[in-house]
Amino acid sequence: MNTSTRKKGDENECLDVMVGKKIRALRMARGLSLKDVAERSGLSMGFLSQAERGLSSPSLRSLGQLSEVFSVSIANFFPERESSSDANGPVLRESQRPSLVFWGTGITKEILTPPQPCENAELVTYLMCIEPQGSSGDETFTHEGLEAGFILEGSLEIQIDEDTFMLEQGDGFRFSSRVPHRFRNITKTPTRIMWVNYRQIKESPST
Structure with missing residues (x-):
C-alpha cells in the first residue's frame, strides 16, 4: 500500500x-x-x-x-463547522464548508449554505460530486421533505417513482422526497450537482 x-x-x-x-x-x-x-x-x-x-x-x-x-x-x-464569529450566522465561508465522503458509493457531499434550522424548517444546499459508477444505491428510498437540483457538470440518471430521467449539464429537477427515488452516474466522468434539501422540523422521537 x-x-x-x-x-x-x-x-x-x-x-x-x-x-x-x-x-x-x-x-x-x-x-x-x-x-x-x-x-x-x-x-x-x-x-x-x-x-x-x-x-x-x-x-x-x-x-x-x-x-x-x-x-x-x-x-x-457532517463534521462540525470551524469555530468563528459567524459560525451560527446566515453566512457560510468557503473555508468552513463541512464535507462528507461516502467512499463506498463514490459520492462526496459538501455543505454550501448554513445548515442551522430557521423558523421550524431546514433548507440546506449541497455540492454533490458523484464519481463514475457512483450511486445512492440499488434500491430507491424515501424521506420527508422536498429536494431540487441543478447539474453543474456531467450527467445524472435519476429515478423518481417509476420514471427514470437522464439529465445533462444545465438540466434541473425537483420532487417530493416522499416519492421513492435513487440516482447514479453511469458515465465515465465525474458529475457535479448543486442539490437542495428542504424539510419541516418535527419533534424528536423518544421512547
Whole structure:
C-alpha cells in the first residue's frame, strides 16, 4: 500500500468514527436502544452497532433512514463547522464548508449554505460530486421533505417513482422526497450537482 492510499484509508476511518459517534449521540439523546432504531429505520442491529463504533461506513441511503428516525437532516452527520464569529450566522465561508465522503458509493457531499434550522424548517444546499459508477444505491428510498437540483457538470440518471430521467449539464429537477427515488452516474466522468434539501422540523422521537 502506498502512502497516498494509506492516508486516504486513514481519513475514511476517521470520518467513519466521527459519523458513528454522532449516530450514537443522537440515539442516546432520544433514549432509544439499538433495537428501537433498527425497527424504525429498517437497518439491522449489527450494522448499527458497527456504524456507531466506526467499523462500518454508512451509505447516503442509510443516513437518510437514520435522519428520519432522529428527525434531523443529513447535515447533522457532517463534521462540525470551524469555530468563528459567524459560525451560527446566515453566512457560510468557503473555508468552513463541512464535507462528507461516502467512499463506498463514490459520492462526496459538501455543505454550501448554513445548515442551522430557521423558523421550524431546514433548507440546506449541497455540492454533490458523484464519481463514475457512483450511486445512492440499488434500491430507491424515501424521506420527508422536498429536494431540487441543478447539474453543474456531467450527467445524472435519476429515478423518481417509476420514471427514470437522464439529465445533462444545465438540466434541473425537483420532487417530493416522499416519492421513492435513487440516482447514479453511469458515465465515465465525474458529475457535479448543486442539490437542495428542504424539510419541516418535527419533534424528536423518544421512547
